[in-house]
Amino acid sequence: MVLRSDRGGIIFTACREIRTCDNALEAELAACREGLELALHRSDLSILIEMDSVKAVNMLNTSRRDRSSL
Template sequence: MVLSHQGKLIADQKGEVQVKDRVQRWTKPPPGWTKLNNDGAFAEGNKTGGAGMILRDEEGQVIFSSCRYLRTCSSALEAELAACLEGLSIARAWSVLPMIVELDCSCAVQMIVEEGIDRSPRAILVMQLKHALGEIGEHVISHVVRSRNAVADALARLGRINQRTAVWLRGIPVEVDTLCKEDSVG
């Protein structure tokens, strides 16, 4: 029997109450590092997508945020990989610091970190991503839960739904400003 969700108390099979599924927030990178969060959005009906990216420094300050409309997109995985590639491309122009790259798609992370030849339909995107990562220098690729990637998710949806492509330097669009401020608390 569920009493509540998102970090609230629930009753297990034996009736014992436990804290479960705690909502996790974005965390700051260590000193001297930046963190790039990426996310993709996909609409099966019209085969379009969106990409959302945000780069923040060790204090949580936004270096850039961006959304992109993907006019043609074949899958959610393609949207995730495209978002990461776009984010890396912009991030290289605005920071030389080591970078933590976070995605909430474990399949995309696996494809990026896997050694060897990729023979998937997304092989070209993966190859471009690996090349871009080689150009940024020291980096870490990490899978995070969706709640730690909320701002990038909102940016991806903004790009897809509004068919919008934009970059905000040292800022964020008003549509996700409150979410970004809540995300950075703590």
């Protein structure tokens, strides 16, 4: 995870091992959640999330209720 300022400067970096994931989507969403929690505690700046998984991005951007386990 990398928290950057609006000019691209690094504010905070972290690396974690996620041990209980069944698939890549679950790992991506877990990393996003942890990164967002860290960003909320480390900065008062606006937050822009970047992810590699199109499916995860679509899940987070939809207004429909998703009843999946994720």
